Amino acid sequence: MKIATPSKAVTARLHQDLLGWFAAAARPLPWREGYLPYHVWVSEIMLQQTQMERGVTYFRRWIKRFPNIATLAAASEEEVLKEWEGLGYYSRARNLHAAAQCMVRDFAGQLPDSLPELLKLPGVGKYTARAIASIAFQQDYPVVDGNVERLFARLFAIDEPVKSPAAQSTIWALAEALLPSGQARQWNQALMEFGALLCGRAAPCCNLCPVTDLCESFQTGTAAMRPVTGEAQKGIVVNFVVAVIVAEQRIYVQQRPAGVRWASLWEFPGGHLEDGAPPAEAVIRAVQEETQFVIETQIPLPVVRHAYTKYRATLYPFLCHLPSPILPTLHTAQNYRWLPLPDLERLAFSAGHRQIISRLSKVSDLNRIAGLPE
Ligand code: SF4
Known part of the structure; x- marks a missing residue:
């Protein structure tokens, strides 16, 4: 399906009405105060797969902890992951860290302002490089994110699935054609x-829209049918058993190795739960294989459900008592600690294991629950 390039008159109206709307309705986001390149870059990475409100909270905290590229580059990976804890997709934090070190090494501690150089930074792809070049450096590059895809699909009645190559090529061509010279930032x-606030995913607020007369979907009463998304992807179901092992009032945690999902984050030991296997038996086996600890008492804790990338995970946590003395030489993890519960706050865990910790915090006496003598 070929979409005609909007006429000069339509283009001028869109510029006038959408820029006017933005001038009046733009949210006062912290990275919009001065548009510092470092702030724009961090916000763009942070807001990928993150809701705005949550992103703003993390952004403020991040900037307080790492006020510039130099402090971020000088931080340890553990400090960086701790600040990111709870946001998910931890490769984003690692890429920010690696890119900051690259800027200190190769760009005198500054964010490069050319698109080819931005594209060389870890974690910076086509969208992010153009967003930084246009918003931070006011260069004339269009950007297309999910909001722009939805808005264009409705305005110009694009009927192919928005992620299909055909629709992407149409949407990027429209974005190029509509870009007003010298005003890319705004x-x-x-x-x-506009896509996020007015032409939203659930129901567009057409009654507040200044361009209803230009919107083909509005004119034909088909706004609810677009964007066409194609078949919804079902999540892959995965189940795990997790052991919170208590000995001498301390809890065993281990650090995930490099090169795996959630590398360097901390976790409780455990393993996959096969279909049909009883979790209480599986946890004993999983702990023995992973740590060689022979656990005895297992008390089920509330089940934790969380989703990441394409997975829908269910965690079956158990509070376990280790009766024999702690023998560090027996476990197989490269890095591990035995810590009192409050100290777990200092380490970075994945969202699922962090949920387990927050439930543990409500257990007033871990030793008693785990069956140890008081
Ligand atoms: S009229 Fe409705 S569907 Fe069309 S652009 Fe405006 S808000 Fe979106």
Whole structure:
């Protein structure tokens, strides 16, 4: 399906009305105060797969802890992951860290302002490089995110699935054609903000929209049918058993090795739960294989459910008592600690294991629950 390039008159109206709307309605986001390149870059990485409100909270905390590229580059990976804890997709934090070190090494501690150089930074792809070049450095590059895809699909009645190559090529061509010279910072944000706030995913607020007369979907009563998304992907179900092992009022945690999902984050030991296997038996086996600890008492803790990338995970946590003395030489993890519960706050865990910790915090006496003598 070929979409005609909007006429000069339509383009001028879109510029006037959407830029006017943005000037009046733009949210006062912290990275919009001065548009410092470091702030714009961090916000763009942080907001991938993160809701705005949550992103703003993390952004403020992050900037307080790492106020500039130099402090981020000098931090340890553990400190960086701790600040990111709870946001998920931890490769984003590692990429920020690696990119900051690259900027200190190769760009005198500054964010490069050319698109080819931005594209060389870890974690910076086509969208992010253009967002930084246009929003931080006011260069004339269009950007297309999910909000722009949805807005264009409705405005211009695009009927192919928005992620299909055909629709992507149409949407990027429209974004190029509509970009007002010298106003990329405001225009790109206006499109994304308009898509997020007015032409939203659930139901577009057409009654507040200044361009209903230009919107083909509104004119034909088909806004609810777009964007066409194609078949919804079902999540892959995965189940795990997890052991919170208590000995001498301390809890065993181990650090995930490099090169695996959630590398360097901390976790409780455990393993996959096969279909049909009783979790209480599986946890004993999993702990023995992973740590060689022979646990005895297992008390089921509330089940934790969480989703990440394409997975829907269910964690079956157990509070376990280790009766024999702690023998560090027996476990197989490269890095491990035995810590009192409050000290777990200092380490970075994945979201699922952090949920287990928050439930543990409600257990007033771990030793008693785990069956140890008081
Ligand atoms: S009229 Fe409705 S569907 Fe069309 S652009 Fe405006 S808000 Fe979106």
